Amino acid sequence: MSDSSGVSFGQTRRRGYCQTGTRGNGPRRFAELARALVAREFKGMYRRSILGPAWAFLQPLAYMVVFTFLRGVLDIPSEGVPYALFTFSALVPWTFFSNAISRCAPSVAANGSILKKISVPREVFPVAAVITSMIDLLIASVILAGMMLWFQTPVGWTLLWIPLLVLMTVFLALGMGLGLAAVGTYKHDVIYGIPFLMQFWLLASPVMYPASEVPEQWRSFFDLNPMAGIIEGFRNVLIRGTAPDTEMLLVSLTVTLLVWGLAWPLFRSVSQYFADVL
Template sequence: MFIEVREIFNYRHMLISMVQRELRSRYKGSFLGFLWTFVNPLLQLAVYSIVFPYILRVDQENYPMFLFVALLPWIFFTSSIQNATTSVLGSANLVTKIYFPRIILPLSSVCTNLMNYIYSLVIVIPALLITGVDLTINLLWFPLILLIEFLFALGLALAFSALHVKFRDAAHIIGIVIFCWFYITPIVFPMTIFPETMQQYIMLNPMVAIIEAFRDIFLFGQQPNFSALIYSALVSLATLIIGFFVFKNFEKTFAEDL
């Protein structure tokens, strides 16, 4: 793994170039261009803010911000996985013609969505201030929480991108899994909506502690739940290691399968 990290560092300019190209091409030719980075989550926020508080009677103070600070990292997470899943297959010509660390392909997808999420903070911070939320020093925990989520997303991205080359139905299955995953993660509703007997099982979902940690530092101005966050960090590291070895194992037959 350390050799691979060193190799990625040696090809860092290629990685940066791929991320820049993806960011430029994602909205190339569209009228709003890069503004779609903000429009898409804002539209989701508007829909969820109407449906859940008023139709489903979710009673939560400052619900739009309660939702917003959780929805954006979730979009980063799911977009990273879905884009990375098809990254190797979508670059078949590149993979079969020249040598470079193949791991750069799913990594660039995750990094691209990471940049989109960071850009979205341009909206989050002013929105929190406008709605009367006081930002505190606990925002300093943001890089740590984001790193844990990044490692978790990258681990899954590595595994799924490799599996998709061999099993072409993987992308469809992953889409269904992510759809279900959304509703067992407290994004559009608080954890208290679940019965206490279920909450301990819901907490086994590593994204729960990550989402709750973002809410703690942005919305509630408090430290994250470190015991829960450590659990998510350990799962993220384990996922990254497993994803790395799955990718390296399947990488041997990429040329044949593509």
């Protein structure tokens, strides 16, 4: 104990903070804290509601009803699949993605009291937000599975793609969430703008319509949307019984990596000053 401190006392850095105790960080602490935060969010969110966790699937269900109505007006093809299932299979991953981002962005500001008090790994708040959304995804998936049984959708080995697709959604959402949390903690405009952004993004993604319906001249632009590849992928493996379009998935992957390349260093560098502005 005294030895290690003696060594570090001798160093001459211009500025720094050094604590020899290791209880502060590490993967175990991260996991414990994330678990507790998820438990708090999940229990706390539904404790005073009548419908409780049903809200996890009520949101995509409501969109499904609206889209089914819109379809009658706009005449959107659904490739021979019942339209309700066609759009719901996309709405479930979409809702997860959208909720994860909406929870991530304000997560740091919402946990300011913890951040200002004790040294914790800052990433734990966005991560906990995404995990909380994953519980909702799980609940909604049960409804989706029930629907697939009801419509007797043939399924096959392609379902094995699902973990990868979910993982890609998680990473994209977390990457976006980190970036938005980093900026949003300083300038709240970012947080206020998210509902609008997500509405826009929903319409720009193949949730209501199949990607094949997008006019050819816009297609290359459309494919830049990382959620396009992921959602089409979900629909492929769930209701079309085919593997995802690898080219579109690669685009999604590239965009995800780009997002991380920007958001992660940004979050790291500004996160140390979070306590100063909260």
